[in-house]
Amino acid sequence: MTSVLIAGGASGIGAATVTRLRAAGAGVHVADIDAAGATEVVKAEHSGLGTSSYCDLSTPEGPGQAVADALAAHGRLDAVVFCAGLLVETELADFTVAEWDRTMALNLRAPFLMAQAAAPALAASPHGRVVLTGSTAAFRGGGGSFAYAASKGGLVALTRSLAVALGPDGVTVTCVCPGWIDTPFNDPYWQRVGGRDGAQQALEARIPLGAQGEPDDVAAVIEFLVSPGSRYLTGQAVVVDGGLLAS
Numbered sequence: 696m697t698s699v700l701i702a703g704g705a706s707g708i709g710a711a712t713v714t715r716l717r718a719a720g721a722g723v724h725v726a727d728i729d730a731a732g733a734t735e736v737v738k739a740e741h742s743g744l745g746t747s748s749y750c751d752l753s754t755p756e757g758p759g760q761a762v763a764d765a766l767a768a769h770g771r772l773d774a775v776v777f778c779a780g781l782l783v784e785t786e787l788a789d790f791t792v793a794e795w796d797r798t799m800a801l802n803l804r805a806p807f808l809m810a811q812a813a814a815p816a817l818a819a820s821p822h823g824r825v826v827l828t829g830s831t832a833a834f835r836g837g838g839g840s841f842a843y844a845a846s847k848g849g850l851v852a853l854t855r856s857l858a859v860a861l862g863p864d865g866v867t868v869t870c871v872c873p874g875w876i877d878t879p880f881n882d883p884y885w886q887r888v889g890g891r892d893g894a895q896q897a898l899e900a901r902i903p904l905g906a907q908g909e910p911d912d913v914a915a916v917i918e919f920l921v922s923p924g925s926r927y928l929t930g931q932a933v934v935v936d937g938g939l940l941a942s
């Protein structure tokens with residue numbers, strides 16, 4: 696049975712991925728700073744084991760601890776999916792070093808440390824997978840999300856280096872890049888632009904498919920990326936944005 700570690704699986708895209716993979720029979724371990732949410736998301740009965748642990752992934756030790764917890768609970772690891780992220784929206788003149796460092800620690804350092812810690816277990820799997828969560832912010836700017844955009848651009852570059860390093864072990868590394876997905880994650884943006892009302896309408900007018908996506912729209916792609924069927928896809932960013940970047 697496949698065992699998957701989902702970092703940041705208590706909410707949004709991560710939680711939708713937990714639901715999908717467990718319904719498909721996978722064993723899932725959720726590591727999240729929201730311990731109650733992580734416990735809740737794995738409590739449904741499925742054939743695969745669902746476990747969770749508290750973890751602050753932004754610390755240097757957190758990602759390795761999450762991998763150790765997943766291995767202790769499941770005894771093997773076939774895929775790691777890194778969904779946790781931080782969005783700070785601040786005007787250029789006010790953006791602080793602390794905000795920059797907090798963003799980089801979670802959005803860029805933690806996925807690297809998690810892949811590093813999981814690499815031996817993934818190499819032992821017949822279809823080892825690393826799936827990172829980037830963003831269309833890797834490819835387009837947003838006035839206010841300076842560290843966020845830089846971290847997600849870095850993640851796309853990191854995906855390529857990890858794919859090269861882990862390819863000889865048969866482990867693939869991909870980066871799913873969502874556009875606008877309706878989760879609490881974007882609240883800092885709505886606050887910076889003065890509320891959702893008009894801003895949401897203007898945003899959705901720019902999306903060819905006409906609306907923000909749902910977490911499951913991204914989870915469906917992640918399910919494919921962790922599946923054996925994606926075995927020849929590595930080192931790539933996969934954009935899931937309703938056509939926003941194309942417009």
Ligand SMILES: NC(=O)c1ccc[n+]([C@@H]2O[C@H](COP(=O)([O-])OP(=O)(O)OC[C@H]3O[C@@H](n4cnc5c(N)ncnc54)[C@H](O)[C@@H]3O)[C@@H](O)[C@H]2O)c1
Nearest residue numbers: 703705706707708728751752779780830873875876878880
């Ligand atoms: N929602 C969007 O529109 C969107 C767009 C592009 C990219 N993304 C990316 O997708 C990923 C998931 O976003 P989401 O919308 O599902 O967000 P979300 O806020 O719904 O979920 C994020 C999860 O990460 C966890 N988390 C936050 N900080 C943590 C930490 N220090 N340690 C451990 N866990 C932590 C939260 O508790 C939560 O469960 C993020 O990396 C985000 O950058 C989201």
